[in-house]
Amino acid sequence: MEKILIVEDEKKISDIVKSYLEREGFNATAAETGREALKLIKDRFDLIILDLKLPDIEGEEICRSIRGISDVPIIMLTAKSSEDERVxxxxxxxxxxxxxxxxxxxxxxRVKAHLRRTKAGEKKVLSFNKGILIIDAASMEVKKREAPVSLTTTEFRILLCLAERPGAVLNRLQLTNTVQGYDFEGYDRVIDAHIKNIRHKIEDNIQKPVFIKTVYGAGYKFIGVRD
Structure with a gap:
């Protein structure tokens, strides 16, 4: 049974979400404050639903703290509708x-879609550029020059999606549908933000990428050389 952590200070919303998740067979735990959430995340959760507006600690800060110790999928709940805030x-x-x-x-x-894709990694290891970059689909681990690379779940899915199709140009909508299972408003900026994060983690020089290339007006393609 997958464990879901709900971090939401509005009890009515938290109770509704918890009820719906439990109805679908999930083990849901609720936290009303950031401090409570930071204590709970020491336990293993399969996914975290995180409200950005909490009474004690900003959701962004909690997200950074979680990313410091875990790659667990995080879905943000936010009243901020601007594209820049989402990106x-x-x-x-x-x-x-x-x-x-x-x-x-x-x-x-969306919870089900993220968990389904987390489990969907095939048992294969991809190696590129004479072992400089290694992608293990089963364990969802990436190494650069044998050093672990910390990617979020979505970043890993995007990288794997591109790496499985070297040389093929994938547009932003294709990447969104592949890794999320649905499209949404502002998906183009969202994909760009994820690609930027991935490049900072796997490229030596983001101005001269050797793995992910931008094809202007079309999308992105993986240009690493398969070993």
Missing amino acids: KGLGIGADDYVIKPFSPRELVA
């Missing part, structure tokens, strides 16, 4: 976002 949240390590007010059924569907 900012994804830039600090969140995998997805849901804007309030939201449909509990849609949120549960």
Whole structure:
């Protein structure tokens, strides 16, 4: 049974989300404050639903703290509807976002989609550029020159999606549908933000990438050489 942590200070919303998740067979735990959440994340959770506006600690800070110790999928709950705010949240390590007010059924569907893709990694290891970059699909681990690379779940899915199709140009909508299972408003900026994060982690020089190339007006393609 997958364990879900709900970090939400509005008890009515938290109770509704918890009820819907438990109805679908998930083990859901709720935290009303950031401090409570930071204590709970020491336990293993399969996914975290995180409200950005909490009474004691900003959700962005909690997201950074989680990313310091775990690659668990994070879905943000936010009343901030501007595209820049959403891109900012994804830039600090969140995998997805849901804007309030939201449909509990849609949120549960997104939870299922993320968990399904987390489990879907095939048992294969991809090696590129004479072993400089290694992608293990089963363990969802990436190494650069034998050193572990910390990617969020969504970043890993995007990288794997591109690496499995070297030389093929994938547009932003294709990447969104492949890694999320649905499209949404502002998906182009969101993909760009994730690609930027990935490049900072796997490229020696982001101005002269050797793994992910931008094809202007079309999308992105993986240019690493398969070993």
